[in-house]
Amino acid sequence: MTRLEAQHLTCAYGRHTVLHDLSLLVQAGEILALIGPNGAGKTTLLRALARLLRPRMGTVLLADQDIWRLRPRAVARRLALAPQSEGVSWPVTVEQAVALGRAPHRGWLLPYSGQDRQMIEQVLVQTGLQELRQRLVTELSGGEQRRVILARALAQEPQVLLLDEPTTHLDLRYQTEFLALIRRLAQRDGMAVVVTLHDLNHAALCATRVALLAHGAVVASGPPEAVLTPDCLAQVYGVAVVVTRHPVYGTPLVALVFDPRHDSSQAGGTALPQDTTFSILHTHNTPLSDAREHDAESNHNS
Amino acid sequence: MTPRTSQPVIGHGRVALIPLLLGLLVLASIVSVAVGAVVLPLPRVLRALLQPRAVGVQATDATIVWDIRLGRVLLAALIGAGLAVSGTALQGLFRNPLADPFVIGASSGAALGATLAIVSGFGPVSLAAFVGALLAVTAAYSIAEIGGVVPATALLLAGAALNTFLSAIVSLVMLFNEQSAYAVLNWLLGGLSGRSWSQLSASLPYMAIGLSVLWLLARPLDALAFGDETAQSLGLPLGRARGVIVAAASLTTAAAVAAGGTIGFVGLIAPHAARLLVGAEHARLIPASALIGALLLLVADDVARTALAPLELPAGVLTAALGGPFFLYLLKTRQGDFGARR
Numbered sequence: 250m251t252r253l254e255a256q257h258l259t260c261a262y263g264r265h266t267v268l269h270d271l272s273l274l275v276q277a278g279e280i281l282a283l284i285g286p287n288g289a290g291k292t293t294l295l296r297a298l299a300r301l302l303r304p305r306m307g308t309v310l311l312a313d314q315d316i317w318r319l320r321p322r323a324v325a326r327r328l329a330l331a332p333q334s335e336g337v338s339w340p341v342t343v344e345q346a347v348a349l350g351r352a353p354h355r356g357w358l359l360p361y362s363g364q365d366r367q368m369i370e371q372v373l374v375q376t377g378l379q380e381l382r383q384r385l386v387t388e389l390s391g392g393e394q395r396r397v398i399l400a401r402a403l404a405q406e407p408q409v410l411l412l413d414e415p416t417t418h419l420d421l422r423y424q425t426e427f428l429a430l431i432r433r434l435a436q437r438d439g440m441a442v443v444v445t446l447h448d449l450n451h452a453a454l455c456a457t458r459v460a461l462l463a464h465g466a467v468v469a470s471g472p473p474e475a476v477l478t479p480d481c482l483a484q485v486y487g488v489a490v491v492v493t494r495h496p497v498y499g500t501p502l503v504a505l506v507f508d509p510r511h512d513s514s515q516a517g518g519t520a521l522p523q524d525t526t527f528s529i530l531h532t533h534n535t536p537l538s539d540a541r542e543h544d545a546e547s548n549h550n551s
Numbered sequence: 552m553t554p555r556t557s558q559p560v561i562g563h564g565r566v567a568l569i570p571l572l573l574g575l576l577v578l579a580s581i582v583s584v585a586v587g588a589v590v591l592p593l594p595r596v597l598r599a600l601l602q603p604r605a606v607g608v609q610a611t612d613a614t615i616v617w618d619i620r621l622g623r624v625l626l627a628a629l630i631g632a633g634l635a636v637s638g639t640a641l642q643g644l645f646r647n648p649l650a651d652p653f654v655i656g657a658s659s660g661a662a663l664g665a666t667l668a669i670v671s672g673f674g675p676v677s678l679a680a681f682v683g684a685l686l687a688v689t690a691a692y693s694i695a696e697i698g699g700v701v702p703a704t705a706l707l708l709a710g711a712a713l714n715t716f717l718s719a720i721v722s723l724v725m726l727f728n729e730q731s732a733y734a735v736l737n738w739l740l741g742g743l744s745g746r747s748w749s750q751l752s753a754s755l756p757y758m759a760i761g762l763s764v765l766w767l768l769a770r771p772l773d774a775l776a777f778g779d780e781t782a783q784s785l786g787l788p789l790g791r792a793r794g795v796i797v798a799a800a801s802l803t804t805a806a807a808v809a810a811g812g813t814i815g816f817v818g819l820i821a822p823h824a825a826r827l828l829v830g831a832e833h834a835r836l837i838p839a840s841a842l843i844g845a846l847l848l849l850v851a852d853d854v855a856r857t858a859l860a861p862l863e864l865p866a867g868v869l870t871a872a873l874g875g876p877f878f879l880y881l882l883k884t885r886q887g888d889f890g891a892r893r
Contacts, residue, residue, distance in 0.1 A: 301780055325785050339826065339831035341773070352770060352785050352786060352787070
């Protein structure tokens with residue numbers, strides 16, 4: 250059974266501690282969305298989970314094995330990271346870039362086999378890149394480069410997929426397609442997915458579980474409807490929001506509203522409902538409940 | 552990003568460019584054997600090459616071809632290939648289009664070794680150059696190492712500082728040893744005058760090892776193009792890969808410098824020319840780069856031998872004189888898909 254578990258992770262860059270005693274677990278078929286303000290430690294957490302950053306304390310277990318006791322290639326055969334962006338030094342073709350995802354399976358010296366070619370073909374189709382295969386990565390648009398990064402990660406045939414901000418800077422169409430693809434990978438292919446997201450509505454739409462990070466710790470985790478609440482969000486982000494329901498899926502829908510103290514025009518003249526949560530900003534000081542108790546089956550599978 | 556309509560870059564798997572380059576190299580080698588103080592017609596060259604002992608082949612032809620020219624021609628090709636591949640690997644490792652075989656200290660280490668050998672009259676110059684090059688790279692590598700990790704930038708900086716330092720010592724040694732300064736300068740300029748089979752057989756084993764190891768490491772070099780973290784997340788043991796690439800490139804460079812002195816520019820421009828022709832995938836780039844480097848130095852040495860005959864120019868001066876403008880031309884005309892972009 251695929252599972253990726255972080256136990257009491259403490260990570261630091263130099264003297265600056267970024268993650269404090271953080272624990273989490275993600276299993277096959279789950280999508281865990283990491284949300285939280287800038288600097289909360291989301292990307293650092295992904296790097297620690299991907300064996301790129303050695304934690305000061307704590308362990309990361311991949312199928313109950315410490316990833317730092319496994320060889321890098323053994324980890325890369327089961328776990329793939331799709332970074333937010335990467336610089337490419339030379340003009341390589343899309344196909345060559347994606348093919349590198351086979352390296353953990355094929356090794357660094359042997360030529361790619363027919364099986365590798367088949368897998369490369371499959372992920373090119375899956376990510377809609379088959380038309381672009383001979384194009385140079387350096388000539389692609391930002392969204393196309395994202396797809397190349399994801400395709401290479403999928404070519405690794407991972408059981409655990411780590412995605413860093415896969416929807417940022419993408420247009421509406423690719424946002425939707427990426428989220429749908431991520432859901433398919435988890436639901437149909439049984440991958441365990443950890444994804445950092447800035448857009449809370451993206452988290453609400455695709456995640457089976459959401460972990461809200463602040464200052465390097467998980468302050469709330471559970472199904473989206475348990476974490477994406479005005480209370481939780483206001484405490485961590487320091488702004489009031491309105492949470493309604495998605496008109497189609499019934500999942501939480503987070504709407505931004507302007508603080509009336511700073512903006513008297515009332516956002517387009519629409520009257521705000523009276524029971525919204527501006528008061529939280531000033532009065533809230535009860536600790537957030539760890540929503541892990543509610544962490545049963547998520548019930549928004551459309 | 553240039554809005555060029557995306558034509559597939561020349562030769563991405565379409566034309567068999569590598570066999571073409573190989574054919575060109577064979578042709579250039581035969582022509583190179585023909586030209587010199589005495590120009591031999593090609594049929595006589597071929598006959599002397601293929602059947603040196605056959606009746607009807609003049610003994611002088613066989614001597615010129617086999618004893619004088621062929622060894623030097625092959626040596627030029629080998630040195631050119633070695634410098635080009637070493638440059639390709641180091642550009643790939645550092646993700647830097649300006650890297651060449653000498654960035655991490657090999658040239659200045661070799662220069663100091665050779666200078667000391669020439670000035671003291673002690674021991675073979677090429678052996679001293681070989682040892683000097685390897686020592687300098689080892690020094691740069693261990694200076695850059697911090698807690699078992701060798702950051703690429705630190706290695707580049709250590710190499711640059713070491714190059715400056717060692718060159719200063721070479722200059723000092725030359726200043727205090729005027730009588731051998733000309734011999735030292737001649738070595739520093741790099742060239743193949745009077746070199747032949749013995750240098751070839753001395754360099755060949757090291758070059759063969761270095762070149763094959765670098766070709767084998769084509770895929771790690773491909774992965775490194777996407778950054779250290781991506782390469783690592785694909786399972787590449789970064790430190791070990793980096794160490795092996797540096798060691799193989801240095802061995803190749805040291806053998807090349809020991810045989811031909813510090814010949815500049817081949818290791819810088821051959822990789823770029825090859826990248827424009829066959830693309831950036833190292834499995835194809837490395838052989839293409841080797842062939843182009845071999846061709847470049849072969850042609851440069853032909854010009855060096857014949858342009859002002861019987862006077863010989865240092866081939867290193869020619870590669871720089873021809874290579875510099877060519878590089879600038881490439882830079883100006885192919886800016887769009889030339890070298891590194893982030």
